[in-house]
Amino acid sequence: MELFQMYEQLGLRRAVWERGEAVLADLAQRFRGIDQTAEYNQAKVLAAMQKNRIGANHFAATTGYGYDDDGRERLERVYADVFHTEAALVRPQITCGTHALSVALSANLLPGDELLSPVGAPYDTLQEVIGIRPSPCSLAEYGVRYRQADLKPDGSFDYDAIRAAIGPKTRLITIQRSKGYATRPSFSVGQIGELIAFCKSVKPGVTVMVDNCYGEFVETIEPSDVGADMVVGSLIKNPGGGLAPIGGYICGTRSCVDRCAYRLSAPGLGQEVGANLGILPAFYQGFFLSPTVVAGALKGAIFAANLYEGLGFRCIPGAAAPRSDIIQAVELGSEAAMCAFCEGIQAAAPVDSFATPVPGDMPGYDSQVIMAAGAFVQGSSIELSADGPIRPPYAVYFQGGLTWHHAKLGILLSLQKMVDKGLCSFS
Numbered sequence: 094m095e096l097f098q099m100y101e102q103l104g105l106r107r108a109v110w111e112r113g114e115a116v117l118a119d120l121a122q123r124f125r126g127i128d129q130t131a132e133y134n135q136a137k138v139l140a141a142m143q144k145n146r147i148g149a150n151h152f153a154a155t156t157g158y159g160y161d162d163d164g165r166e167r168l169e170r171v172y173a174d175v176f177h178t179e180a181a182l183v184r185p186q187i188t189c190g191t192h193a194l195s196v197a198l199s200a201n202l203l204p205g206d207e208l209l210s211p212v213g214a215p216y217d218t219l220q221e222v223i224g225i226r227p228s229p230c231s232l233a234e235y236g237v238r239y240r241q242a243d244l245k246p247d248g249s250f251d252y253d254a255i256r257a258a259i260g261p262k263t264r265l266i267t268i269q270r271s272k273g274y275a276t277r278p279s280f281s282v283g284q285i286g287e288l289i290a291f292c293k294s295v296k297p298g299v300t301v302m303v304d305n306c307y308g309e310f311v312e313t314i315e316p317s318d319v320g321a322d323m324v325v326g327s328l329i330k331n332p333g334g335g336l337a338p339i340g341g342y343i344c345g346t347r348s349c350v351d352r353c354a355y356r357l358s359a360p361g362l363g364q365e366v367g368a369n370l371g372i373l374p375a376f377y378q379g380f381f382l383s384p385t386v387v388a389g390a391l392k393g394a395i396f397a398a399n400l401y402e403g404l405g406f407r408c409i410p411g412a413a414a415p416r417s418d419i420i421q422a423v424e425l426g427s428e429a430a431m432c433a434f435c436e437g438i439q440a441a442a443p444v445d446s447f448a449t450p451v452p453g454d455m456p457g458y459d460s461q462v463i464m465a466a467g468a469f470v471q472g473s474s475i476e477l478s479a480d481g482p483i484r485p486p487y488a489v490y491f492q493g494g495l496t497w498h499h500a501k502l503g504i505l506l507s508l509q510k511m512v513d514k515g516l517c518s519f520s
């Protein structure tokens with residue numbers, strides 16, 4: 094059977110398939126660049142695993158306190174070597190990215206300290222952690238004040254505002270690499286390095302944390318290579334490689350990571366406790382696969398931007414823009430188009446392909462939200478997924494794909510559903 098017939102069997106028709114192939118014909122050079130980054134990062138991960146002499150004995154499960162867990166300790170050294178940091182905390186007891194960020198912040202801020210975000214408002218879920226939106230146990234409740242310097246209208250850093258916001262009490266500066274669900278640009282590691290250098294020139298010794306969610310392995314360097322004291326992320330995004338079923342990481346200086354470990358477990362216990370419960374094979378293997386998985390997700394994002402921009406939809410980042418994370422926003426202009434797009438993503442999934450996503454109410458959102466995901470790991474957004482709030486400009490945020498070919502099918506089917514419903518046409 095020829096390739097198109099395989100796709101036809103999955104619900105695609107020839108016009109959309111051919112449109113996709115035409116778009117892809119122009120992307121060969123871009124994709125080569127992505128593969129080169131993945132190759133570099135694969136070597137980086139392999140070197141760290143070999144240096145730390147990972148053996149099959151390090152995959153053994155521990156229970157109870159988890160004292161002397163050599164597999165856990167070596168995994169943390171592998172992460173520290175890849176991120177070029179003194180120390181790392183990589184644990185299934187860190188339940189998600191928000192938890193990792195919350196641990197990193199609350200461990201390294203004390204009552205009376207000030208936290209500064211020089212890149213505008215942080216990710217939604219962090220607003221309650223910080224207390225921007227009041228919540229029990231927020232940093233604000235513990236007497237940590239928050240300041241923010243907004244980006245300039247063109248999305249660049251407002252250095253004057255940042256200098257003015259750094260004061261005697263500024264203890265920690267938090268920088269979010271990915272735009273998340275905002276419309277600002279994501280930042281390259283180079284840009285983050287410039288911002289860190291500026292902040293440290295204004296206040297030497299200030300601690301800088303980078304929310305690295307969705308950014309890992311997109312470039313050959315990480316924020317910890319350009320001066321960040323802590324980089325923090327989720328294992329059900331990039332570095333889990335799709336295999337980690339839970340977890341988060343914090344890589345950074347020994348003193349910052351020690352404090353995080355005391356916050357996560359208890360003062361006095363720190364990194365010494367925390368049974369791995371048999372999860373280490375998925376953590377090791379997922380990290381090993383992550384550079385390739387991220388490359389597939391990036392190809393999907395770039396393909397989507399090129400396909401949809403060519404059809405007249407606004408894409409953020411744009412079709413030709415360089416990438417700093419794996420998220421692609423597409424402004425579809427109507428609720429019906431958002432639903433059709435998400436139906437296509439869902440229909441392409443290996444799991445729950447028969448389900449139809451519909452808009453629904455979500456805690457923390459003032460409009461309804463639609464979500465498409467057919468994932469092996471619940472809520473995993475390194476797997477192919479799309480979601481967005483039902484409000485103008487009716488943008489879907491699309492990310493992930495454990496393999497490039499699955500991402501490609503999902504994007505093509507999203508367009509097929511739009512065409513089937515008369516929401517998009519081309520000749």
Ligand SMILES: *Cc1c(COP(=O)(O)O)cnc(C)c1O
Pocket residue numbers: 189190191192216218269270271272273304306307327
């Ligand atoms: C996903 C994300 C988080 C939170 O991670 P969860 O695992 O969903 O808690 C924080 N910051 C950014 C930029 C993210 O993309």
